[in-house]
Amino acid sequence: MSQISxxxxxxxxxxxxxxxxxxxxLVFANLILFMMEPFSYIPDDNGMVSxxxxxxxxxxxxxxxxACLHGVGIYHRHIMGDGYQVNYRIVGAVVRMFVIQAAFxxxxxxxxxxxxxxxxxxxTLVFTVVARFVARRVIAHRRGDDRFAYATIVIGSPDCIARTLGRLRQRTQMNYRPVAVCPIGVDPRTKAIVSTPIPDGLGIDDELVVLPYDADLGVTAVGMDVQTLLVCDVIRRDSVEFNVLSLAVESLxxxxALAAGAADMGAHRLYLRNIxxxxxxxxxxxxxxxxTRMIKRGFDLVLAVAALIVASPIMAITAIAIKIDDGGPVFYGQKRIGLRGRPFHMIKFRSMVTNADELKAKLAEETGQTDRFIFKMKRDPRITRVGAFIRKWSIDELPQFLNVLRGDMSVVGPRPPLPEEHARYxxxxxxxxxxxxGITGPWQVSGRSNLTAEESEQLDVSYVQDWSITGDLTILFKTVGVVLTHKGAY
Structure with a gap:
């Protein structure tokens, strides 16, 4: 909560x-002109100044x-303390304002x-530039007191870390406040990115925390209330390592941020500054x-509540049918892996025999799916009569809206893997x-069980990189068509 605050x-x-x-x-500028030429403004019914x-x-x-200033991006946190970008954006906002005022x-x-x-x-232009100059001086002074600056971890080779720290100390307009460093290098044998020691004599402040480079770097950063991870070299923009690191920290x-020489003009939204x-x-x-994440969570809650209310008669009938069919339990709770590897119990209507999990290994070996992450087979003998119907119409998925309410799942997202699947990623x-x-996701609307393992993997990773609220809505609309046509459902 400290980081969010x-x-x-x-x-x-x-x-x-x-x-x-x-x-x-703007008001100040117009007040001066009003005092000079009051009758140039709005008169009342008697012809006097209103x-x-x-x-x-x-x-x-x-x-x-x-609103015009906001439209040109002047309130972005990396812009508001930067004289060069602020001033030319103020000019753009004033031009927009003049056009709107003329039309008005x-x-x-x-x-x-x-x-x-x-x-x-x-x-207005002159006054705003002057006011922003004063604001920049205040912000720069506060940054010297470790205020108005973002706690930052600098990651890269020890030499590059030392150079970057020196530049950050010299440039008061930069809003990065180093609190830790993560020295890395390339293993000459495996070519993997690994932690490396810091040689003596580089001038790196001993008060800075030295962090290891591992999968928990993002979680560690959150625990330190860090807002920025600044990569200065070693990790290439077009590498798998960068992609993994990007998703690991940005999802938190x-x-x-990267030094410009360490990045290409890739798929991320980029902000180039020369300070x-x-x-x-x-x-x-x-x-x-x-x-955006709060909007997604709100969307999940509203949709989950609405779905449970609307589907309650269908769910009641389904529960009765399952109980009558073989007398077994109505619901099936299965351990799945959720956000950032946290396990949870996913709730579904039971569509298989009670010993389905015990039969899975045998069937996987018989069908040659021992190396596949997602086990699926047509005419699965474990499926009950009622189960075949509710799976065909995806009714078995309805109780998962309870998982959405609990926060374990989202309405749209990659399917939750089993622990043994997750261990092999x-x-x-x-x-x-x-x-x-998610209850539904990219692979469910793109072929479901007809997809190969490679296709499923590609769809899931692409979703994590590119998801959006509008994309989620598109998947939901496609889900309706998939359910009605039963495409890939078995």
Whole structure:
């Protein structure tokens, strides 16, 4: 929660103050012009100056101006303390504001003359630039006191870490505050990325924590309230290692940044900054932002509650049918692996005989699926009569909405693997565990059991890299068609 609180502080409270200041600059500029030429503004019914209407107009224009500034990205956390990018974005926002004000003036027949609008725009530009200059000085001073800066882990070769730390100390506009380093190198025998010791005499601060390079680096960073992982070299942008690291940290809400020389222009959303001669390329998977994940969770809760209410009659009939069929238990709880490798019990309507798990190994060997992650076979002898029907129409999946309510699963996501399946994942395929498993997902709408193991793996990893709310909605709509056509259901 500490990490989330810090992020919310930066993205809300600090920007809220800046928004108020920016809007005030437009109001201040217009007040000066109003004092100079009051009759150029809104008159009342008697032809006199309407101070109330003029004040409302100024406040409305101030809100529009703040919206224009937001539209050009001035409130992004890497922009607000950067003089170069802030100033040219202010110019873009003022131009947008002038066009909107001119259109507003024309549509509503306001008497504001052109010279007043031009003067207001120019004064607003000057005042905003000055206000932002003061704000940058305050932010830079606070960063010297370890305020207004993001706790950062620097990862790379020891030499590059030392150079990067030196640059960060010299550049007050940089918003990275190193709290730990992770020295790495390439194993000459296996070519794998491994931890490496730091030689003496490099000038790396002894107060910085030295972290090992392992699969728990992201979790360790969260425990240290770190917001950014800055990669300076060794890990190539186009490598599997980078892909694994990116998903591991960004799925936890940690930003991944790279020195520009260590990255290409790949699929991530990129922010290139050149601050006092130090180019830094920040990479971001926007779908792992806090707001987007909260939207997804809210979407899951609403859909799960609605689905359980609507499907309750079907679920009641199904439970009775299963009980009558063979007298066994109605529900089947199976241990599955969820988000970041945490086990949970997935609930389904029982569609197989009670000793189905015991028969699985024998059937896998007979059908040649011992090396496949997802065991599926047509005309599976373990399936009961009722089970065949509810599997055909995916009714057996309905109790999983209870798992969604508990937070174990999402409505859309990769299927939750069995422990023995998860244990055999390679590092790339294991990235599918950086999101919650889902009731439906990419492989269910792309062929389901007809897919090969390689196709299923590719779909799951691609989903983790590229998922979005609109993509989830698309999968849900496709799921309806798949259920109705029974494609790949067995």
């Amino acid at each position: 810090q992020v919310l502080y930066w993205r809300f409270f600090v920007n809220l103050i800046l928004m108020v200041v920016d809007g005030s600059m 101070e109330l209407a003029t004040g409302v107009l100024m406040l409305l224009l101030a809100m529009i101006y703040v 003036n024309y549509i509503f027949g306001l008497p504001l003359p052109l010279h007043i609008m031009v003067a207001a725009a120019m004064m 809400g940690i930003e991944l 006092q001669g130090m180019p830094v390329l920040t990479l971001r998977l926007p779908q792992y932002g806090f707001g 390679n590092r790339l395929y294991a990235t599918r565990m950086y999101v919650k498993p």
